[in-house]
Amino acid sequence: MGKATGFLELDRKDRGYDAPAERLKHYREFIVPHDEASLKGQASRCMNCGIPYCHNGCPVNNQIPDWNHLVYESDWREALDNLHSTNNFPEFTGRVCPAPCEAACTLNIVDQPVTIKSIECAIVDKGWKEGWIEPQVPAKKTGRSVAVVGSGPAGMAAAQQLARAGHSVTVFEKSDRVGGLLRYGIPDFKMEKHLINRRLVQMMAEGVDFRTSVEVGVTVSVDSLKENFDAVVLSGGAEDPRPIGIPGFELPGVRFAMEFLTQQNKRVAGDDEIRAAPRGSLTATGKHVVVIGGGDTGSDCVGTSNRQGALSVTQLEIMPRPPEKEDKALTWPNWPLKLRTSSSHEEGVTREFAVLTKRVVGQNDVTGLECVRVEWVDGKMQEVPGSEFVIKADLILLAMGFVGPRKQGLLEQAGVDLDARGNVKGNTVDYKTSVDGIFACGDMRRGQSLVVWAIREGRQCARAVDEALMGVTELPR
Numbered sequence: 001m002g003k004a005t006g007f008l009e010l011d012r013k014d015r016g017y018d019a020p021a022e023r024l025k026h027y028r029e030f031i032v033p034h035d036e037a038s039l040k041g042q043a044s045r046c047m048n049c050g051i052p053y054c055h056n057g058c059p060v061n062n063q064i065p066d067w068n069h070l071v072y073e074s075d076w077r078e079a080l081d082n083l084h085s086t087n088n089f090p091e092f093t094g095r096v097c098p099a100p101c102e103a104a105c106t107l108n109i110v111d112q113p114v115t116i117k118s119i120e121c122a123i124v125d126k127g128w129k130e131g132w133i134e135p136q137v138p139a140k141k142t143g144r145s146v147a148v149v150g151s152g153p154a155g156m157a158a159a160q161q162l163a164r165a166g167h168s169v170t171v172f173e174k175s176d177r178v179g180g181l182l183r184y185g186i187p188d189f190k191m192e193k194h195l196i197n198r199r200l201v202q203m204m205a206e207g208v209d210f211r212t213s214v215e216v217g218v219t220v221s222v223d224s225l226k227e228n229f230d231a232v233v234l235s236g237g238a239e240d241p242r243p244i245g246i247p248g249f250e251l252p253g254v255r256f257a258m259e260f261l262t263q264q265n266k267r268v269a270g271d272d273e274i275r276a277a278p279r280g281s282l283t284a285t286g287k288h289v290v291v292i293g294g295g296d297t298g299s300d301c302v303g304t305s306n307r308q309g310a311l312s313v314t315q316l317e318i319m320p321r322p323p324e325k326e327d328k329a330l331t332w333p334n335w336p337l338k339l340r341t342s343s344s345h346e347e348g349v350t351r352e353f354a355v356l357t358k359r360v361v362g363q364n365d366v367t368g369l370e371c372v373r374v375e376w377v378d379g380k381m382q383e384v385p386g387s388e389f390v391i392k393a394d395l396i397l398l399a400m401g402f403v404g405p406r407k408q409g410l411l412e413q414a415g416v417d418l419d420a421r422g423n424v425k426g427n428t429v430d431y432k433t434s435v436d437g438i439f440a441c442g443d444m445r446r447g448q449s450l451v452v453w454a455i456r457e458g459r460q461c462a463r464a465v466d467e468a469l470m471g472v473t474e475l476p477r
């Protein structure tokens with residue numbers, strides 16, 4: 001603990017944002033980082049709690065009080081090593097993680113958690129700037145080989161850990177670029193993609209072989225992987241979007257969020273319109289946009305629509321409006337249900353809660369969306385009589401979450417058992433599927449989740465694979 005009275009002397013002060021009018025002109029990140037002096041002050045607020053709830057609240061169990069102390073002492077190099085000992089990619093989580101650690105921080109009982117996420121991000125950003133982050137090439141190779149299917153954060157973390165343990169790792173990715181939803185789901189204004197590219201350079205130097213535009217189950221068979229590799233890791237994500245199924249959903253202006261977001265990320269990457277949108281360009285420019293779904297994906301559609309020049313953006317959520325503030329006595333240190341206003345919401349959107357969509361209005365294309373207000377009586381949703389209304393719409397984006405992994409191709413061929421929710425069945429101890437030699441992790445195993453959970457599962461799965469191949473493992477859990 002750097003300073004015993006830090007939390008008494010200083011209030012929480014987090015990173016700022018550029019003004020909405022400025023940041024809407026581009027797709028770059030717009031966070032204004034702390035300077036080192038104010039960051040040290042923020043780190044000094046950490047009380048080094050006897051039971052650090054932050055550490056348990058963090059899915060990768062980051063040793064948060066330790067690196068808060070190291071930052072306060074200006075020992076950035078040691079802080080970086082500590083951070084990397086639990087998290088392969090802190091620059092990803094330092095940008096996009098919702099920070100359950102901060103919800104769990106003891107100081108959050110009075111609404112003033114330590115700025116853990118900003119400190120994490122600053123440590124790793126400084127590490128890259130100073131040239132401290134280098135490939136960790138294994139001293140010796142094991143002679144064993146592993147195929148990783150899918151290059152999102154779970155596959156990347158698994159591949160990096162396995163390569164560092166000395167295995168020959170090949171990552172198969174069906175998209176044209178590596179990164180999974182980090183690359184083609186999360187917009188650049190939340191996380192710029194050069195951050196993924198420099199990790200790829202590091203991982204290639206560590207011996208990871210990336211094969212893009214190769215769909216396992218289509219371009220190459222699962223059997224060929226089983227023949228040519230000693231183990232196979234399935235980390236293909238949970239890609240099946242939840243459909244809507246209301247009358248009129250087949251009109252051309254009703255589209256899945258991922259089609260819309262992927263196209264924009266490809267444009268930002270410099271792809272020409274044909275490469276970005278082989279089945280036709282989809283933008284919100286000059287349109288009245290309705291986003292159905294109140295989560296992260298919906299929020300990303302809002303920010304992207306505003307940047308593209310939408311005439312209006314409305315976001316619908318079927319659940320009632322959550323409270324502005326949680327009841328800490330009931331929720332702390334757990335993740336509370338409360339109204340979350342993202343930077344994209346701040347940029348301009350009409351948010352509607354407790355709204356059920358009934359019908360897409362339009363002949364040849366969308367002109368509106370018919371909705372009705374709902375309320376909950378005895379836990380059951382009921383339509384409010386006479387509350388029907390129509391929202392003007394030219395583009396309706398479906399962002400209602402994902403029901404699980406795609407079954408065609410990869411999973412059909414692999415023949416692995418699925419759990420009751422349709423995800424690949426496997427536990428979090430040995431990460432084994434029902435098929436010998438095949439392991440699973442990330443959203444493909446746990447269902448739609450978070451980047452930080454994907455990294456945790458990738459790391460733990462790598463350890464399980466290493467142990468299965470070698471009989472022992474030194475990889476951390």
Ligand SMILES: Cc1cc2nc3c(=O)[nH]c(=O)nc-3n(C[C@H](O)[C@H](O)[C@H](O)COP(=O)(O)OP(=O)(O)OC[C@H]3O[C@@H](n4cnc5c(N)ncnc54)[C@H](O)[C@@H]3O)c2cc1C
Nearest residue numbers: 150152153154174180181216236237442443449450451454
């Ligand atoms: C729009 C959006 C925004 C999000 N924002 C956030 C956020 O702000 N913070 C956060 O923590 N989480 C966020 N998430 C969730 C987060 O991105 C995911 O939980 C995380 O990326 C899951 O990682 P993964 O590696 O398991 O799978 P994915 O990232 O989905 O990667 C799976 C990869 O496998 C590939 N693949 C699938 N099948 C095959 C095959 N047969 N052969 C070869 N390759 C294959 C896919 O192409 C993909 O690249 C967001 C999700 C979405 C959709």
Ligand code: SF4
Nearest residue numbers: 046047049054105106
């Ligand atoms: S819970 Fe908060 S104050 Fe306590 S150790 Fe963790 S970061 Fe520091």
